[in-house]
Amino acid sequence: MFSLLFSPPRPLPSPGAVTCCLRPGGARFLGHSPLGTSKITLKHSDCNGSACTMRFLNAVYYGQSLDLVLINHRGKPSVAVGRSSSNDRQEDNDEDVEGISDDSLRATIRQSKKVLEMQRNLLQQIVKRRKLVSSIKDSVVTKEERPDSYNQASSSFSDPDMGENEEIDEPNDSGTSSETHVQPRQGKGEELGRTDNSWTSYGSYSKLSEAGVVGDTEATISSNDGEQSVADALGLLREANLLQSQRPAVFGQSQPSSPISKSQPLTILPHSQSGPAFSEETESYFNKYENLGVSAETYAQISNNQQEVPPKQESVDSPPLAGPNVMNVIVVAVECAPWSKTGGLGDVAGALPKALAKRGHRVMVIAPRYGNYSEAKVIGDLKRYKVDGQDMEVTYYHAYIDSVDFVFIDSPIFRHIENDIYGGKREDILKRMILFCKAAVEVPGRVPCGGFCYGDGNLVFIANDWHTSLLPVYLKAYYRDNGFMIYARCVLVIHNIAHQGRGPLDDFSFVDLPHHYLDLFRLYDPVGGEHFNIFAAGLKTADRVVTVSHGYARELKTPEGGWGLHGIINKSDWKFQGIINGIDTHSWNPKFDVHLNFDGYTNYSLETLQTGKAQCKVALQQELGLPVCSDIPIIAFIGRLDHQKGVDLIAEAMHWLVGQNLQLIMLGTGRSDLEDMLRRFESEHQDKVRGWVGFSVKMAHRITAGADILLMPSRFEPCGLNQLYAMMYGTIPVVHAVGGLRDTVQQFDPFNETGLGWTFDRAEANRMIEALGHCLNTYWNYKESWVGLQKRGMMQDLSWDSAAERYEEVLVAAKYQW
Numbered sequence: 001m002f003s004l005l006f007s008p009p010r011p012l013p014s015p016g017a018v019t020c021c022l023r024p025g026g027a028r029f030l031g032h033s034p035l036g037t038s039k040i041t042l043k044h045s046d047c048n049g050s051a052c053t054m055r056f057l058n059a060v061y062y063g064q065s066l067d068l069v070l071i072n073h074r075g076k077p078s079v080a081v082g083r084s085s086s087n088d089r090q091e092d093n094d095e096d097v098e099g100i101s102d103d104s105l106r107a108t109i110r111q112s113k114k115v116l117e118m119q120r121n122l123l124q125q126i127v128k129r130r131k132l133v134s135s136i137k138d139s140v141v142t143k144e145e146r147p148d149s150y151n152q153a154s155s156s157f158s159d160p161d162m163g164e165n166e167e168i169d170e171p172n173d174s175g176t177s178s179e180t181h182v183q184p185r186q187g188k189g190e191e192l193g194r195t196d197n198s199w200t201s202y203g204s205y206s207k208l209s210e211a212g213v214v215g216d217t218e219a220t221i222s223s224n225d226g227e228q229s230v231a232d233a234l235g236l237l238r239e240a241n242l243l244q245s246q247r248p249a250v251f252g253q254s255q256p257s258s259p260i261s262k263s264q265p266l267t268i269l270p271h272s273q274s275g276p277a278f279s280e281e282t283e284s285y286f287n288k289y290e291n292l293g294v295s296a297e298t299y300a301q302i303s304n305n306q307q308e309v310p311p312k313q314e315s316v317d318s319p320p321l322a323g324p325n326v327m328n329v330i331v332v333a334v335e336c337a338p339w340s341k342t343g344g345l346g347d348v349a350g351a352l353p354k355a356l357a358k359r360g361h362r363v364m365v366i367a368p369r370y371g372n373y374s375e376a377k378v379i380g381d382l383k384r385y386k387v388d389g390q391d392m393e394v395t396y397y398h399a400y401i402d403s404v405d406f407v408f409i410d411s412p413i414f415r416h417i418e419n420d421i422y423g424g425k426r427e428d429i430l431k432r433m434i435l436f437c438k439a440a441v442e443v444p445g446r447v448p449c450g451g452f453c454y455g456d457g458n459l460v461f462i463a464n465d466w467h468t469s470l471l472p473v474y475l476k477a478y479y480r481d482n483g484f485m486i487y488a489r490c491v492l493v494i495h496n497i498a499h500q501g502r503g504p505l506d507d508f509s510f511v512d513l514p515h516h517y518l519d520l521f522r523l524y525d526p527v528g529g530e531h532f533n534i535f536a537a538g539l540k541t542a543d544r545v546v547t548v549s550h551g552y553a554r555e556l557k558t559p560e561g562g563w564g565l566h567g568i569i570n571k572s573d574w575k576f577q578g579i580i581n582g583i584d585t586h587s588w589n590p591k592f593d594v595h596l597n598f599d600g601y602t603n604y605s606l607e608t609l610q611t612g613k614a615q616c617k618v619a620l621q622q623e624l625g626l627p628v629c630s631d632i633p634i635i636a637f638i639g640r641l642d643h644q645k646g647v648d649l650i651a652e653a654m655h656w657l658v659g660q661n662l663q664l665i666m667l668g669t670g671r672s673d674l675e676d677m678l679r680r681f682e683s684e685h686q687d688k689v690r691g692w693v694g695f696s697v698k699m700a701h702r703i704t705a706g707a708d709i710l711l712m713p714s715r716f717e718p719c720g721l722n723q724l725y726a727m728m729y730g731t732i733p734v735v736h737a738v739g740g741l742r743d744t745v746q747q748f749d750p751f752n753e754t755g756l757g758w759t760f761d762r763a764e765a766n767r768m769i770e771a772l773g774h775c776l777n778t779y780w781n782y783k784e785s786w787v788g789l790q791k792r793g794m795m796q797d798l799s800w801d802s803a804a805e806r807y808e809e810v811l812v813a814a815k816y817q818w
């Protein structure tokens with residue numbers, strides 16, 4: 001066993017074990033350092049060879065070269081290794097270990113001392129500033145006589161109801177926490193959304209997170225100084241770090257080279273400028289950071305210190321796909337699969353961020369914390385926001401999964417409504433969205449994911465639908481109009497324009513904005529008259545607007561498709577575009593689908609399509625109690641039971657459908673009359689029809705695998721994900737050619753054997769029947785064509801990869817837009 005002593009070029013993490021990633025001769029392996037030491041112990045087994053420890057010359061600690069001292073088994077330094085180039089590379093034999101020169105050892109020790117000295121100086125400055133900050137804080141609290149959440153120790157904000165020991169609501173197999181009957185998006189009661197005026201592992205993160213500020217060296221210095229805990233002091237520094245670009249290289253990625261962040265390294269703006277009505281809160285938020293004293297000067301010093309020992313830029317992984325466009329991206333959505341999902345928005349919020357992270361961006365998702373998500377742990381300080389005059393407490397939970405920071409905003413008003421996210425009275429829904437957006441916009445400055453806040457330079461929010469349309473409004477009104485967060489941008493994504501956050505103009509009083517912002521929300525249309533419209537305000541204030549397909553982008557500009565917002569969209573044409581959604585090709589993949597590996601189902605792929613899919617079909621028929629027969633085609637419908645999805649067209653066609661030799665399976669939840677209809681059809685046609693009323697992710701996967709045909713007669717469909725899932729599973733879509741359905745399902749051409757399914761050009765039962773007729777004819781009589789259709793569908797690249805690239809273009813355009 002060998003030990004490596006190292007003098008890191010920057011302080012190392014304090015909590016948890018340090019993992020040092022070394023790269024001997026190009027290979028990589030890990031050594032672990034116990035907490036509070038600057039020693040990494042490597043067993044021979046770590047590197048599969050007795051002598052290869054001698055190749056640690058290119059040791060990399062999160063992108064930083066290290067000075068290393070190799071200690072042999074007798075506990076003596078046997079080799080001293082500086083930041084050497086590959087020319088200096090030692091031979092991997094024991095002779096070299098023993099024969100190492102004293103000079104290099106001395107050089108390393110000298111260098112180590114220099115680094116320690118610099119760190120000591122830094123520490124002293126931090127300690128001084130910390131004292132200053134505490135005295136300022138004390139005086140502020142005394143003066144204002146109000147609790148300041150910032151001053152509370154992290155342990156003090158754990159809600160007794162929601163403590164760490166609370167029983168965890170484990171997600172099911174799919175990771176989704178609900179397998180229940182839920183309220184549809186339009187919910188019960190008054191519906192704010194309606195336009196009709198009724199209206200890798202966690203471990204890798206801790207490595208990443210801790211890579212830059214505190215650590216082993218802290219422990220060393222702190223004991224030397226006998227001063228206040230360095231960890232505390234540096235913790236403050238970390239907390240105050242609004243500068244995302246100071247974050248160390250992540251997994252070998254180069255830092256985003258933003259001209260913006262270079263010109264404004266600290267992103268802390270003049271606090272002399274006061275904000276509007278909410279300025280007290282806003283100011284204190286920013287003053288806090290300033291008071292902490294992490295000034296440009298301090299940071300410059302830190303940088304200078306680092307510059308004295310220039311880190312060797314050796315990346316652990318290949319450069320990010322985004323290249324110099326790497327940014328900090330925060331996706332904000334009120335649902336996020338697998339934790340919360342009522343429809344496609346949840347799927348997108350769960351998958352797009354991962355694809356962006358794959359391209360090298362630092363990506364966060366912010367969603368409400370509806371339940372107790374076992375993966376997420378408390379982070380940051382408790383905060384209070386005023387909503388409709390009431391103080392509402394917010395705490396933050398954090399998980400790092402698949403290279404994405406997931407930050408869940410916890411507040412009593414979000415708890416346990418995952419099955420009714422859009423339910424309740426209009427005012428209650430509105431208050432939830434206000435609190436969520438107020439809290440979300442501050443997350444980049446407040447929540448130190450992995451020890452580092454995202455900061456507001458090089459930052460783009462991606463808000464989604466009307467629910468988070470207040471985010472760009474708050475970003476503008478609370479911050480940018482007051483000189484804060486001027487480099488942050490917001491892109492707003494339209495998943496469904498039919499829900500807009502409409503209400504009477506009086507609703508403006510809820511959103512806590514100065515009166516002159518009212519015009520952003522004011523909208524007149526023939527349906528709602530003059531009213532308050534949150535989506536309208538979001539569209540006006542967002543830097544860029546995206547919708548989820550090209551077809552829908554065109555439709556949104558028309559009076560029929562824009563649902564009253566077409567005027568604003570047309571005016572904003574320059575900042576508006578369509579990007580077709582991708583899908584999560586792991587969870588929605590017949591090869592890996594976790595819902596297919598039991599109960600008689602099976603995973604399958606293109607190669608095993610015929611046998612695998614046939615087995616799933618039998619399993620589905622058995623599970624639902626339908627006659628088991630492989631020759632009878634199964635037609636499926638999955639979706640919300642509402643006007644949009646055109647389920648009533650299926651009802652109209654029911655007579656024709658049950659007259660055919662087929663089976664029909666419908667899974668959905670929504671309008672109670674349509675739910676009743678599903679139940680009725682099942683009871684009337686026991687041998688042919690199944691109507692599953694409820695929200696079941698497992699059944700959605702199984703039906704997609706076992707069915708032959710997926711029917712989507714949507715009246716409008718911004719993108720549609722089910723047809724994409726269907727094609728991945730060799731299930732043929734029959735769709736109304738509208739919005740994203742038109743973009744993604746190419747009509748079958750029997751002469752050229754091209755196309756992916758059948759389309760009909762009007763949302764009418766007879767058109768749907770006609771298309772279904774052609775489809776069934778091919779199923780029964782042209783097996784080869786059928787298999788061709790299946791294969792073409794399965795062979796498409798439906799992943800998020802290319803969509804993420806398009807999003808990246810939009811983010812970059814937003815960043816450079818003034």
Ligand SMILES: Nc1ncnc2c1ncn2[C@@H]1O[C@H](COP(=O)(O)OP(=O)(O)O[C@H]2O[C@H](CO)[C@@H](O)[C@H](O)[C@H]2O)[C@@H](O)[C@H]1O
Pocket residue numbers: 342343344345347348495496548581638639640667668669694695696697700717718719720721722740
């Ligand atoms: N009862 C049930 N049980 C289990 N799962 C169910 C279910 N009902 C629906 N789902 C699932 O919810 C998702 C629905 O996705 P869609 O894209 O069809 O719809 P939605 O209209 O919600 O989304 C909006 O946003 C998305 C994302 O941008 C757009 O694709 C879409 O056109 C737009 O209307 C799918 O994953 C589907 O399997």
